[in-house]
Amino acid sequence: MNILFLCTGNSCRSVLSEATFNHLAPPAWRAISAGSQPAGKLHPRAVALLQRKGISTEGYFSKSWNDLPVTPDIVITVCGSAAGETCPAYLAPVLRAHWSVDDPGHVVGTEEEIEAAFEETYRIIRARIEAFLALPAITKEALERIGC
Incomplete structure (x- = not known):
């Protein structure tokens, strides 16, 4: 199972999500992250926070959704709404959910x-x-409830 955490810059929230998911998930599940307009570098505070939590940041980098190494099964956008941020829309036929995070x-x-x-x-x-x-079963409704 491949989960894509997607936002615009892929420097902070999506990378926090990717690293945390990979730290907690069973081996058969893998998270990746990407951005529609990648910043080109990880936010240093995000990297420092992950390291303080004992979560590896090795191999993580800011990347475009055009350069994904796998096709995701699930796409979770993590853009926030407080600043009027526009989330990228991943249009491929996958299970999608939005978890608003400022x-x-x-x-x-x-x-x-x-x-x-x-x-x-x-x-x-x-x-x-x-x-x-x-989750006992992964559904769009269940994923959306998590993001509320």
Whole structure:
């Protein structure tokens, strides 16, 4: 089973999702991430957070959805709506869901406030992935409920 976590820049939320999913999922399941307009680099705070959580970042990089090594079975967009962000639309015939997550990379404030935003984003993503992995059956409705 291949899961694609998709957003625009593929530098923060989708990479947090990919790495966290791969850390928690059974071996037969694999997550990848991509962006419709990749930033070309991972957000350093996202990488540092994953490393603090004991999650490997080896081999992860910002990439385009045009360069996927596999065809996904499930596509989960992780764009947020608070900033009026436009999510890319993956049109291939796959199971799709949207898990709105605001981008902590756009938070402005003190170091503590920015770090708190990254921690909250990770907490939301991890909880949703744990709920995904606990599903008795994977359906669009179940995946969408997780994202609410």
